Amino acid sequence: MYLVLGEKPSVAQALAKVLGARKRKNGYLEGNGWIVSWCLGHLAEYVPPEAYDEKYEKWEFSDLPILPEQWKLAVAKGKRDQFNVLKMLLNRSDVEYIVNGCDAGREGELIFKRVYDLSGSKLPVKRLWISSMEDSAIQEGFEHLEDGRAYENLCEAAVCRAKADWLIGMNATRAFTTKYYKRLVVGRVQTPTLAMLVECQKKIDEFVKEAFYKVTLEGNGLLVVSGSIASEAEADALAEKCQGKTAIVTKVDKKRKKASPPKLYDSTTLQREANRFFGYTAQETLNELQELYEDKLVTYPRTDSQYITSDMEQTVWELLDELPEMLPFLDEDSIGKDVERIIDNDRVSDHHALLPTKEIIRQGFGNLSVKQQNIFRLIGLRLAQAVSPDCIYEETEVTVECEGQKFSAKGKVTIQHGFKKCASAFQKSIQKSAEQEKEENTEGIVIPKGLTEGMEITPVRAKKSRHFTSPPKPYSEDTLLSAMETAGNKEFDADTEKKGLGTPATRANIIEKLVSSGYAARKGKQILPTGDGVDLVGVLPEYLKSAAMTAEWENKLLLIEKGELDSHAFMQGIVELIQQMLSECDAISGEERSRFHPRESIGICPVCGSMVYEGKKNFYCGNQECSFTLWKENRYLSGMRKEIDKPMAEDLLQDGRTHVTDFYSQKTGKTFTADLLMEIVDGRVSFKLEFPPDKGSRAKGKYGRENRK
Numbered sequence: 001m002y003l004v005l006g007e008k009p010s011v012a013q014a015l016a017k018v019l020g021a022r023k024r025k026n027g028y029l030e031g032n033g034w035i036v037s038w039c040l041g042h043l044a045e046y047v048p049p050e051a052y053d054e055k056y057e058k059w060e061f062s063d064l065p066i067l068p069e070q071w072k073l074a075v076a077k078g079k080r081d082q083f084n085v086l087k088m089l090l091n092r093s094d095v096e097y098i099v100n101g102c103d104a105g106r107e108g109e110l111i112f113k114r115v116y117d118l119s120g121s122k123l124p125v126k127r128l129w130i131s132s133m134e135d136s137a138i139q140e141g142f143e144h145l146e147d148g149r150a151y152e153n154l155c156e157a158a159v160c161r162a163k164a165d166w167l168i169g170m171n172a173t174r175a176f177t178t179k180y181y182k183r184l185v186v187g188r189v190q191t192p193t194l195a196m197l198v199e200c201q202k203k204i205d206e207f208v209k210e211a212f213y214k215v216t217l218e219g220n221g222l223l224v225v226s227g228s229i230a231s232e233a234e235a236d237a238l239a240e241k242c243q244g245k246t247a248i249v250t251k252v253d254k255k256r257k258k259a260s261p262p263k264l265y266d267s268t269t270l271q272r273e274a275n276r277f278f279g280y281t282a283q284e285t286l287n288e289l290q291e292l293y294e295d296k297l298v299t300y301p302r303t304d305s306q307y308i309t310s311d312m313e314q315t316v317w318e319l320l321d322e323l324p325e326m327l328p329f330l331d332e333d334s335i336g337k338d339v340e341r342i343i344d345n346d347r348v349s350d351h352h353a354l355l356p357t358k359e360i361i362r363q364g365f366g367n368l369s370v371k372q373q374n375i376f377r378l379i380g381l382r383l384a385q386a387v388s389p390d391c392i393y394e395e396t397e398v399t400v401e402c403e404g405q406k407f408s409a410k411g412k413v414t415i416q417h418g419f420k421k422c423a424s425a426f427q428k429s430i431q432k433s434a435e436q437e438k439e440e441n442t443e444g445i446v447i448p449k450g451l452t453e454g455m456e457i458t459p460v461r462a463k464k465s466r467h468f469t470s471p472p473k474p475y476s477e478d479t480l481l482s483a484m485e486t487a488g489n490k491e492f493d494a495d496t497e498k499k500g501l502g503t504p505a506t507r508a509n510i511i512e513k514l515v516s517s518g519y520a521a522r523k524g525k526q527i528l529p530t531g532d533g534v535d536l537v538g539v540l541p542e543y544l545k546s547a548a549m550t551a552e553w554e555n556k557l558l559l560i561e562k563g564e565l566d567s568h569a570f571m572q573g574i575v576e577l578i579q580q581m582l583s584e585c586d587a588i589s590g591e592e593r594s595r596f597h598p599r600e601s602i603g604i605c606p607v608c609g610s611m612v613y614e615g616k617k618n619f620y621c622g623n624q625e626c627s628f629t630l631w632k633e634n635r636y637l638s639g640m641r642k643e644i645d646k647p648m649a650e651d652l653l654q655d656g657r658t659h660v661t662d663f664y665s666q667k668t669g670k671t672f673t674a675d676l677l678m679e680i681v682d683g684r685v686s687f688k689l690e691f692p693p694d695k696g697s698r699a700k701g702k703y704g705r706e707n708r709k
Contacts, residue, residue, distance in 0.1 A: 003095045004036045004128070005086070007102040007111055010294045011133070012038040015101055018138040027085030037089055039102060043079050044114035046166050047072045061178040061585070065171050065578050071163065073118045083115070090121035100148055101128040105302055105350060106561070107505055109151055110158035127151050131300040131351045133293055134359055156567045157560040164188055164553065164574045171578045172544060175585045182596045184536050185517055186544060188553070189502045190510045191536070194519050195545035196483055197529040198537040200475055207471035214467060215239045217247055217400070217407050219460040221448040224400050224407035232466070239462040242402045246458035250406075251399035252451050257412075258390040261419035263306035264342055264353035265382050267504035268485050270375070275477040277430065278374050279525055282477050282508035288371045289354075296359045297368075298379055302505040303351040307344040312352060316342070319355065319383065326360050327380045329429040334421045336388030356380045374430075381426045388419035396447045402460060411447040474526040481507055488551025500551050535596065541584060543577065590622050602646060603653030607683050612653060619649045627683050636687045637676075640664050652678045657690070 004019070006012030012029065013036075016022065020032030028037035049056035049066045051074065056063060075083045090098065098121070102108035116125070125148030130141035165188050172186035213235035215226040224247075229235045265273070267286070274285040289301040308316060316339050324332050342353070356379050365373065395412040417424070475483065484501040502510050511527065514520040519533035529537075543549050556573075559565035594613075601611040602619060610623035612630075619630040630652065632643045641664040644652075651658030661673045675690040 001092070001094045002034050002097060002099060003089055003092070003123075004034060004099040004101045005112060005115070006036065006038045007041065007108060008294070009038045009040075011101070011103075012036050014133050014294070014296070015128075015138060018135050019142070027082055028089060035089060035092075035095065036101075037086055038082070039086070039111050039115055040076075040079050040082050042111055042114070043076055043083055043086070044073045044118045045076050046162065047074045049170055059174050059178050061175060064175055064582055065167075065575075066174075067167070067575060067578075073114055075118070083118070086115055087119040090116065090119040090123065095123055097124045097126055098148075099126050099128050099142075099145060100151075103302070104129045104131065104300060105505060106154060106158040106161070106503070106557075107302075109155040110162060113155050113159070124148070129350075131303075132357060133296040134357055135296075153563045154561050157557045160560060160567050160570050161557055163571060167574055167578060168544075172581060175582055176539060179585055179588050179593055180539060180596055181593070182535075184539065185519075186536075186540065187510075187513065189506070189550055190513050190517075190519075191540065192487070192545050192547045192550045193480070193484060193501055193510055194514055194529060194533050195537050195540075196480070196487070196547060197475055197514075197520055197527060198534050200472060201529050201534070203472045204474065209471070210469045212467050212469065214465050215242065215405075215407075216463050216465065217242060217402060217457075217460040218463075219247065219457040222398065222400075222409065222451070222457060223445060224398065224409045226405060226407050228467075232464075235464045238403075238405060239464040242405070242460060242462040244459040244461075245402055246456050247400040247402035247407070247460050249398065249451055249453055249455040249457065250401050251397070252453055253397045255395050255397075256392065256415070257395050258392045259418075259420075260390055261336070261341065261385050261388050262382065264308070264355070264386050265379060266304050266306050266353060267302050268304070268481050268507060269306070270354060270378060270382075271508065272478040272481050273378055274375055275481075275525065277378070278371075280371065280375075280477075281511070281522075282481055283512045284371065285375060286508045288369070288375050292368075292372055292376060295363070297357055297363065297372075297376065299353075299355045299357065300351045301354065302503075303354060304504045305348045305351060306353045307347045308342055308352045308355070309345050309348050310343050313339055313343060316355070316383075316387075319358065320387065322358050322361060323356075323380055323384055326356060326358075326365070327377060327384075329377075329425045330380070330384055330422060331425070334388075334425060335384045336386075336419065338387045338389065342386050354379050355383060377426065377429075381422055384422045385419040388422060389416065391418040391420045392416040398447055398451060400457065409445050409447060411445040474528055476525040477511065477527060478525075480511065480527055484510075487547035488549075500554065501547055503554070539592075539595065541581065544581065590624055602650050606653065606656075606678075606680050612649075614646060614649070619644070619646075619653075628680075628685070630678075630685060634687075639666060648676070652676070659692075663689075 004015055006015055016029040016036035019034040021029040021034040021036045023031045028035055100112040102112045126145040127148050128141050130137050168188045176184040213229045213232055215235055215238045217224050271282040271285045274280040292298045293301050323335055324330050392415045393412045397410045399408045484507050487501045520527055521530050556565055556570050560567050599613045603612045605612050605621040605628050607628040608623050608626040610621050612619055612621055621628040630644055630649055648658045657675050657677045659675050662671045663674055665672055677688050677690055679686045
């Protein structure tokens, strides 16, 4: 018998169908010598700190850092039954080997490894690595199973990523939360992403709109414009000076240019386009894409490549023949045939670019949800465009001179639509936004024919127009994904293989975490930082919110995948960063720690003269070098069932004494009245009682203070 583990039930069922394992059991399928089961995604996960030691249930800065010596796994909540099934299967004596059929990527390796380790299985492992759930692809994958040990480096990178996220998240979150008395959740990738949102919003908030002016000249069908002019008076003077005068054409420059077709989609680019065209969030697109993949309608979704390999050429030719049937808005004449454009073996690592499959013809396009239809359209359109000819256009730049001032105009005329012919057909098939309509109008100003250098244009009509500088645009899901993908690029050498913030598999989830945690919010297509998000970024050191550092970590994880970097060195770097963070946290001043809870002084320290503040368990001096403290609960008062409250502390700090009417006497079992006196000797606090001479003498108090409990 051979055991196959898929990542989800739907995937396992597709694998089982091809293998002939059709007999349903409790939590698995069996037949034809195969057992096929599933993991329910991340079925096992690292345990929280309190599972290592009960003391971690209470968050204390003094208990940090938390650095597990032996990492512990536990079954995720609600998934125990399926784990028990897998544990039984993974330890069956009649199973010869296990096939890891989880998604072919870093996370798939991690999901399988955690279940395998937690089960205690010792069976050998083979790896199924496929980019499509079509029956033929599954069959071919099982015919070419690889030894699981060939993916050990990929698995090690996945483990390092998970451990780094845990270590930084647990330690930094607890450190900053306990120091600032406010829950501050820190994430290895989500915090630098939040920092980009905050930085963008800061630029918007600080932007000051400034007016500028332009002067346009019109005559003989030509419209030309001046450069920007800061002064309105200067613009008025120029318009008045040129009105009715003659302009001379000094330059007519015609150039033939071309725009190359877009590349095929990787996961992130598709998420961006789906947001731009349809307003879908990155997570929505990824969810629908995963369903399309599991239904065999598209290839593996979490890819970072925009090319195919040479051995796929025939498959693509067959797809191109079927595209008009898959997507009726495309006609055969609009689809290119230059397949060589999209082939590059060196730029395909784990998975090739996203492609549609011919399975859509059998299943029927109409059976898809509206979102799935739109996403499938985008993928099919991109294939048609990627193999189409260049868009060729003629760009004309004209410069004229009038009264010593230069004016210019630029226009272009399309000669060959090329790949844009497909895009036009697609855009006519969907409801377009005003922004998209504007993008389509790319012809620009029309330049009259027959213009030559030295030609006179007379008379010209001059007109001043006022404009304003524009603030930076807030991030949308589209532009944020792009920024995450390229984050830190400037800091790397040109030959460094960059990964940016997160990966195609995780970026959508990172954005969702920011929104769900309350650090970011959606407003239409925009993603904006919240007040809590701004607060968090405001207190963190630069390295915890640095996109460059996080991108460098992603690059190191990639090197671990390739076996070019030792995982222990990577993890040691994470530990050193945590230790640096804790050292800096420990030095945060008392004033800074009260940033989110402005403190009100209750009096003057009798030792050093600084302000005294109320804490959770005490009244303490704001001077960190001073040891003065009034503990609310102390040994002297405990026998009299009394704690020092705020009014008592204020009295003690002002007069050195406070009047109390409800001390308890253990001897008599009754309450009594007395003054509590505070004495300071060598910076240490001691107390004693003083009894008033009679019951009535303290009504207003000969010490000038009203009675207080």
